[in-house]
Amino acid sequence: MNVQLRQAPETEVRAPKRLVDLRSGLETLENFGANLGALDELLRDLSQMTGDNATRAVERLRKDIAGFEPTITVLGQVKSGKTTLVNALAGWSDLLPSDVNPWTSVVTSLHLKPASKPSETGASFRFMKETDWDRLLNQGGRIGEMASRAGAESELKKIGEQIEKVRSKAQNRLGKKFDLLLGETHDYGYFDKNLLERYIVMGDDFGVEDDAQAEQGRFADIVSSADLFLNCETVPVPLCLRDTPGVNDTFMMREQVTIQAIRDSKMCVVVLSAGQALTSVDMGLIRLISNLKSRNVLIFVNRIDELSNPAQQIPEIEASIRQTLRDKQGPDDAQILFGSAYWANKVLTGSIEGMPEVSSRALFEWAEVALDPQYSQTDPNEMVWELSGVSALFRAVSERILEEQGVPFLEKTTGAALTIATSQMAAGMVNISSDGSRAQTLTTYDAIQAFEKLAAFHADAFQKELGAAIAEFHMRADRAHAKFIDRALRSLLSHLENYGNHIVWDYDPVGLRMLLRSAYTVFGANVRSASEGRFEAAMTDIAMLYADAFGSAVQGIQMAPPALPNMPAPVAFGQTIALDFNDGWWISWWNRIRGYKAFAKRFQNLIARETEDFMRQSKEIQTAQVREMAAVTLQDFFAQHRDIMKEISVDPRGGDLQKLFHSGEEGQKREKLERLITEFEELRDKSRIGLEGHHA
Numbered sequence: 001m002n003v004q005l006r007q008a009p010e011t012e013v014r015a016p017k018r019l020v021d022l023r024s025g026l027e028t029l030e031n032f033g034a035n036l037g038a039l040d041e042l043l044r045d046l047s048q049m050t051g052d053n054a055t056r057a058v059e060r061l062r063k064d065i066a067g068f069e070p071t072i073t074v075l076g077q078v079k080s081g082k083t084t085l086v087n088a089l090a091g092w093s094d095l096l097p098s099d100v101n102p103w104t105s106v107v108t109s110l111h112l113k114p115a116s117k118p119s120e121t122g123a124s125f126r127f128m129k130e131t132d133w134d135r136l137l138n139q140g141g142r143i144g145e146m147a148s149r150a151g152a153e154s155e156l157k158k159i160g161e162q163i164e165k166v167r168s169k170a171q172n173r174l175g176k177k178f179d180l181l182l183g184e185t186h187d188y189g190y191f192d193k194n195l196l197e198r199y200i201v202m203g204d205d206f207g208v209e210d211d212a213q214a215e216q217g218r219f220a221d222i223v224s225s226a227d228l229f230l231n232c233e234t235v236p237v238p239l240c241l242r243d244t245p246g247v248n249d250t251f252m253m254r255e256q257v258t259i260q261a262i263r264d265s266k267m268c269v270v271v272l273s274a275g276q277a278l279t280s281v282d283m284g285l286i287r288l289i290s291n292l293k294s295r296n297v298l299i300f301v302n303r304i305d306e307l308s309n310p311a312q313q314i315p316e317i318e319a320s321i322r323q324t325l326r327d328k329q330g331p332d333d334a335q336i337l338f339g340s341a342y343w344a345n346k347v348l349t350g351s352i353e354g355m356p357e358v359s360s361r362a363l364f365e366w367a368e369v370a371l372d373p374q375y376s377q378t379d380p381n382e383m384v385w386e387l388s389g390v391s392a393l394f395r396a397v398s399e400r401i402l403e404e405q406g407v408p409f410l411e412k413t414t415g416a417a418l419t420i421a422t423s424q425m426a427a428g429m430v431n432i433s434s435d436g437s438r439a440q441t442l443t444t445y446d447a448i449q450a451f452e453k454l455a456a457f458h459a460d461a462f463q464k465e466l467g468a469a470i471a472e473f474h475m476r477a478d479r480a481h482a483k484f485i486d487r488a489l490r491s492l493l494s495h496l497e498n499y500g501n502h503i504v505w506d507y508d509p510v511g512l513r514m515l516l517r518s519a520y521t522v523f524g525a526n527v528r529s530a531s532e533g534r535f536e537a538a539m540t541d542i543a544m545l546y547a548d549a550f551g552s553a554v555q556g557i558q559m560a561p562p563a564l565p566n567m568p569a570p571v572a573f574g575q576t577i578a579l580d581f582n583d584g585w586w587i588s589w590w591n592r593i594r595g596y597k598a599f600a601k602r603f604q605n606l607i608a609r610e611t612e613d614f615m616r617q618s619k620e621i622q623t624a625q626v627r628e629m630a631a632v633t634l635q636d637f638f639a640q641h642r643d644i645m646k647e648i649s650v651d652p653r654g655g656d657l658q659k660l661f662h663s664g665e666e667g668q669k670r671e672k673l674e675r676l677i678t679e680f681e682e683l684r685d686k687s688r689i690g691l692e693g694h695h696a
Helices: 027-047 052-066 082-090 130-139 141-150 153-174 177-181 193-200 211-215 253-263 280-289 310-327 341-348 357-370 380-387 390-429 444-499 510-556 584-592 596-649 656-661 666-695
Strands: 071-076 107-114 122-127 185-188 223-232 239-243 267-273 297-302 335-338
Touching (some): 027 052, 027 390, 052 390, 052 596, 071 253, 071 280, 082 107, 082 239, 082 267, 082 297, 082 341, 082 390, 122 193, 153 177, 193 223, 253 280, 267 280, 267 390, 297 390, 310 335, 335 390, 341 357, 341 380, 357 380, 380 390, 390 510, 390 596, 390 666, 444 510, 444 596, 510 596
Parallel strands (some): 071 267, 107 223, 267 297, 297 335
Antiparallel strands (some): 122 185, 122 223
């Protein structure tokens, strides 16, 4: 059931008046955006010089450029200021409501498009599926499962009552529509504050007299994700800011959506509160981000406006965070930034003079040690914006986008464009005999058939190689799993022999996670090795086929192998299991069991059940994602060369390009193609030099 509605334009979300340059920190992305725009223009020019087949290949590249949208996933516990920070990054102080429903698991994705490339504003809201509710109601979610196995029936009952209350409230609000909405999507051609409040903000109890209040939070209890699309004056390239639900909820459904959000993103910003940086609640976050590369994690310590002495306290907080990250095997060399989303939003609303005394005092004290002298004579709003940390966060984000995604994407796309452009030169120069007939070793039919056989052969061989890598990973993961259970069981029995069951035994599952991470690292190396070998072999065979079919004229085609796949982070390894808790549930489980054999057997069952889900995710879901990603890369490579092969195979007198090459305009057409090829090469080199200079 898709809903398409329109509301009066004056109700739509609009950017406030700008008091500062919100693009500060995004300079490198501005340069990259300019290069990306230049590449798209060159491809548009190239498409006007190609036949139908090659035009399809060009349009695929232009579609890739239009779809380039790096995602930054923002993580943190409830009330850490995540949403306030996301609003500041987007340049709208009250864009997203910060008082979201604490019971839902809504992931809100802001798709920001540069204002120079206006797009349709809109929103899409997806509802929970029936299976989500069933799992929550029947098992109480992940925590409910653990509580049940630990024998903590009172905790499980409490969780069940909370979930029933949420469901009952949603049913009262929606009536018969409740069952119809599950699994559906509502799409809108606009969004405004009223719409957001209806879908993602907790409302008052149903039955209030005020109709406006009754509409607030109408669907919030059953929405699983929200996508908002809008133009933004701040960003120079499309960006997606993904605001995830806080991790410290009761039944940990949020952990699953957070895992999926991280898996789909190459960069995470972890938001901590300066007053309680890295509390026990944040340990779950550390487990998740410990499986990411340090370069892909930024830690933003928010709420420094609440510190009594930021100049003294901030170094202490940073040292404490780094020590905790080292102790918990987190990314201890991750960049840590400090700031205040509150200060940033005071700038956006033009109300920096109206801060509370404690915030103003913290601002002045922090300015004395943190403000660069270049800002000493600038406008107060610009100084506060810099001290808020938003510009520094933008700079760090820009560096990583450019390095991890931007430059590789630009190189891959310009490489593919060069292949198409140089193939067009070859298409116009395929040997023509003196009588005007085509001098081909193979007929067009034979050339295409040979190409399809090559594509099928390499695709099949690649699947077998990926399957072998996956099988080896399964073996390593299972062996690590069995080894962990064996060691833990021996530790348990030793504890019982020495202390009995009067002292609660605990066992850190970090060893299992490290073994699995090691197995996954080997798997990643095997996949990249198999991909590199297969891609090179495929490229070599296609190059030989070009030569066999069309002779020496095709020697000028610049061919490059597909880009090697980037392995997605194994974030499922960070999923919470019972051994991560040293509280009531684990103690209840411990006190409930009597006898060594009972302990041993129940422990084995507990760990097998607890690790079953993330073993399944890593062995099945993660590997399937890797297999598909690698296979699609090879398929795209063949699709491009299939179009090129067909283009060159067209009768030289039947296509516009060939006509021009073999007419009085031959020289002009060749000059245009040569100029395009040179510009593609310069753009590729400029991107590389820009990145090297940035690092220098």
